[in-house]
Amino acid sequence: xxxxxxxxxxxxxxxxxxxxxxxxxxxxxxxxxxxxxxxxxxxxxxxxxxxxxxxxxxxxxxxxxxxxxxxxxxxxxxxxxxxxxxxxxxxxxxxxxxxxxxxxxxxxxxxxxxxxxxxxxxxxxxxxxxxxxxxxxxxxxxxxxxxxxxxxxxxxxxxxxxxxxxxxxxxxxxxxxxxxxxxxxxxxxxxxxxxxxxxxxxxxxxxxxxxxxxxxxxxxxxxxxxxxxxxxxxxxxxxxxxxxxxxxxxxxxxxxxxxxxxxxxxxxxxxxxxxxxxxxxxxxxxxxxxxxxxxxxxxxxxxxxxxxxxxxxxxxxxxxxxxxxxxxxxxxxxxxxxxxxxxxxxxxxxxxxxxxxxxxxxxxxxxxxxxxxxxxxxxxxxxxxxxxxxxxxxxxxxxxxxxxxxxxxxxxxxxxxxxxxxxxxxxxxxxxxxxxxxxxxxxxxxxxxxxx
Ligand SMILES: [Zn+2]
Numbered sequence: 033x034x035x036x037x038x039x040x041x042x043x044x045x046x047x048x049x050x051x052x053x054x055x056x057x058x059x060x061x062x063x064x065x066x067x068x069x070x071x072x073x074x075x076x077x078x079x080x081x082x083x084x085x086x087x088x089x090x091x092x093x094x095x096x097x098x099x100x101x102x103x104x105x106x107x108x109x110x111x112x113x114x115x116x117x118x119x120x121x122x123x124x125x126x127x128x129x130x131x132x133x134x135x136x137x138x139x140x141x142x143x144x145x146x147x148x149x150x151x152x153x154x155x156x157x158x159x160x161x162x163x164x165x166x167x168x169x170x171x172x173x174x175x176x177x178x179x180x181x182x183x184x185x186x187x188x189x190x191x192x193x194x195x196x197x198x199x200x201x202x203x204x205x206x207x208x209x210x211x212x213x214x215x216x217x218x219x220x221x222x223x224x225x226x227x228x229x230x231x232x233x234x235x236x237x238x239x240x241x242x243x244x245x246x247x248x249x250x251x252x253x254x255x256x257x258x259x260x261x262x263x264x265x266x267x268x269x270x271x272x273x274x275x276x277x278x279x280x281x282x283x284x285x286x287x288x289x290x291x292x293x294x295x296x297x298x299x300x301x302x303x304x305x306x307x308x309x310x311x312x313x314x315x316x317x318x319x320x321x322x323x324x325x326x327x328x329x330x331x332x333x334x335x336x337x338x339x340x341x342x343x344x345x346x347x348x349x350x351x352x353x354x355x356x357x358x359x360x361x362x363x364x365x366x367x368x369x370x371x372x373x374x375x376x377x378x379x380x381x382x383x384x385x386x387x388x389x390x391x392x393x394x395x396x397x398x399x400x401x402x403x404x405x406x407x408x409x410x411x412x413x414x415x416x417x418x419x420x421x422x423x424x425x426x427x428x429x430x431x432x433x434x435x436x437x438x439x440x441x442x443x444x445x446x447x448x449x450x451x452x453x454x455x456x457x458x459x460x461x462x463x464x465x466x467x468x469x470x471x472x473x474x475x476x477x478x479x480x481x482x483x484x
Contacts, residue, residue, distance in 0.1 A: 084273030165376035198248030200337030209310030210238025226314025263301030282323035304416030350397035
């Protein structure tokens with residue numbers, strides 16, 4: 033149940049406006065800004081080699097919608113994760129720059145692993161303890177966010193009329209598979225992005241969302257931007273210190289070259305349990321192969337696109353997720369691990385867990401925001417939501433074209449469905465910081481914004 037205050041906040045944030053003669057005209061501004069980390073910056077929060085070289089630059093790509101109440105923004109970032117205070121910093125800085133509220137800025141990370149994780153509180157905890165471990169460089173974070181906010185502000189002057197939304201989808205062949213597969217009828221969860229074991233690659237694909245979805249935004253006959261979304265961890269190989277937007281960035285770049293006048297964006301869908309593992313043994317040449325398949329999907333979705341007159345309204349539901357209660361996840365246990373963890377990364381994991389716990393204790397809910405374009409919706413889910421949530425969102429609105437991005441607020445880590453807890457005896461990866469029972473909360477929040 034929403035408290036009365038929350039209900040009022042949801043109502044206040046819900047301001048439907050239809051483009052038409054009597055209404056203010058909708059406009060769209062777009063921007064692109066580089067957010068590549070410096071050499072030496074940790075990748076994946078210190079879990080793998082830091083940046084030794086830049087294979088390709090990392091970007092933040094933004095869309096700003098004007099004319100439907102206060103501005104609304106979608107910002108897709110080629111970082112691994114943006115968490116807790118860092119997530120608020122991104123949203124608040126952009127919101128201030130374009131004159132809107134934090135809740136109306138939908139930031140997602142694309143989750144490439146050879147890329148930064150940003151978590152202000154966790155990094156400060158490591159520094160307070162003089163731990164010698166590092167998750168991120170706070171000075172770089174500030175610089176990157178300042179640059180993005182400026183790009184967003186500068187883009188406002190370039191806004192163009194927005195008259196139509198285009199919707200198109202296509203199956204992507206041989207990219208995504210589920211981490212979970214059955215062997216002799218028993219479930220296993222160990223199919224990772226690069227799977228060297230042939231027998232694991234040979235197992236069934238498992239639950240995925242086979243469709244890449246493309247939302248396009250038009251000024252009459254001119255396509256201003258295309259936002260693509262697909263559910264998979266976006267890595268071919270990683271951990272060698274080569275900063276990269278990986279195969280999804282490569283595919284996006286190819287689309288951008290094909291349609292230079294149209295801004296191309298990519299948002300990873302709910303991909304907590306989907307990876308390229310079935311189709312990828314980790315060989316370096318697979319990056320280009322997977323990029324080619326993604327690009328085929330993007331192109332086919334574009335070719336299947338149908339345009340419709342656009343409407344725009346916004347809804348957001350506050351969602352409280354509980355911190356994980358399993359053994360090893362109490363504040364005392366995490367503090368002990370922060371102080372005496374055997375590897376630097378143990379300390380990082382403890383700091384990330386404590387950061388999320390503090391956020392829960394502070395009572396700040398996770399926002400579940402949605403932009404409603406009439407014939408299509410763009411829904412942003414937090415962290416490493418399992419793909420089943422993306423499929424459930426689409427099932428909630430079978431009449432409509434529901435595009436789902438994952439990796440909004442990344443504080444929770446993996447957000448599994450209940451079956452995963454049961455099948456793993458309550459013992460999931462230590463990258464999961466939420467309690468059992470999150471599935472019901474996720475479903476309720478999705479229903480609230482999708483059904484209204
Ligand atoms: Zn992940």
